[in-house]
Amino acid sequence: MEGRVRLAVADGVAELVLDRPAKHNAVTPAMARSIADHARALDADDAVRAILLRGEGDRAFCAGSDLNALAAYPSAWHFRNRIEYAAAIRGIRKPVVAALQGWTLGGGAELALSADLRVAADTTRIGFPEVQRGWVGGGGASQLLPRLIGAGRAAKLLMLGDPIDAGEAQRLGLVEEVVPDSMLIPRARELAARLAALSPIAVQSVKAAMRMAMEAPLSAGLTYENEMNVLCFSAGDHLEGIRAFNEKRSAEFAR
Helix, strand or coil: CCCCCEEEEECCCCEEEEEEEEHHHCCHHHHHHHHHHHHHHHHHCCCCCEEEEEECCEEEEEECCCHHHHCCCCCCHHHHHHCHHHHHHHHCCCHHHHHCCCEEEEEHHHHHCCCCCEEECCCCCECCCCHCCCCCCCCCCCHHHHHHHHHCCCCCCHHHHCCCCCCHHHHHHHCCCCEEEHHHHHHHHHHHHHHCCCCCHHHHHHHHHHHHHHCCCCHHHHHHHHHHHHHHHHHHHHHHHHHHCCCCCCCCCCC
16 A cells, blocks of 8 residues: 655645555555645645645546555444545645646545646546445535536536546536646646735635635625635735735735
8 A cells, every 4th residue: 555645845835746656646544644634734834825736647636545445444433533635635724726637536536626726637537436336425525516516417427427528527617727738737836836926815815705605695605705805904915915006016925
């Protein structure tokens, strides 16, 4: 069950890499612990302002959980108390960009759903095959996918389990961009760098407000949005934004 999760940080962007290419970056319990540990640390690190999540190699972003590891849990109770790696990514308050390449299946697709922006290579195939193996995914697909692409479209993907290509994923709204394979990592890094250059409190407030929109009634969401707006103004970054506008230059927000 070899495999690891690599981390590199530069210029405000953390690059989190699932490194098990021989097994399509399938996640072992040890890798799940590493993802969760990194997620907590990155969320607390003020030097990190955006996260790029990707898989090693060109065959897969992530094929989900290692099936042999799933079979090795001594009981259903132990499985229930496993580390849920997609939930760890969802728990990050900072913006997360997922770079999808090749197979993106099961828990790997749930990792992608847990990111804020998804860029896919034109070689990408995304699927939720758990139902074909006799279970339902436990990393959020049945809750996140209908909110993202609608109930009927989600039902077709989740209840049949067949994968779709990158073009279809973009048509459904499952990914935001599709680029040639050779451009995937540069484009994802470009997006992460742009996010890292923005006001951290503004970007994180937008993310928090959008998360609220998926859970709260409209009236509560609108109130929350306004409170996030007030929070941004209280932090003072808006003054630099106004100065930059008046001086016809890019804003430079303190790290």
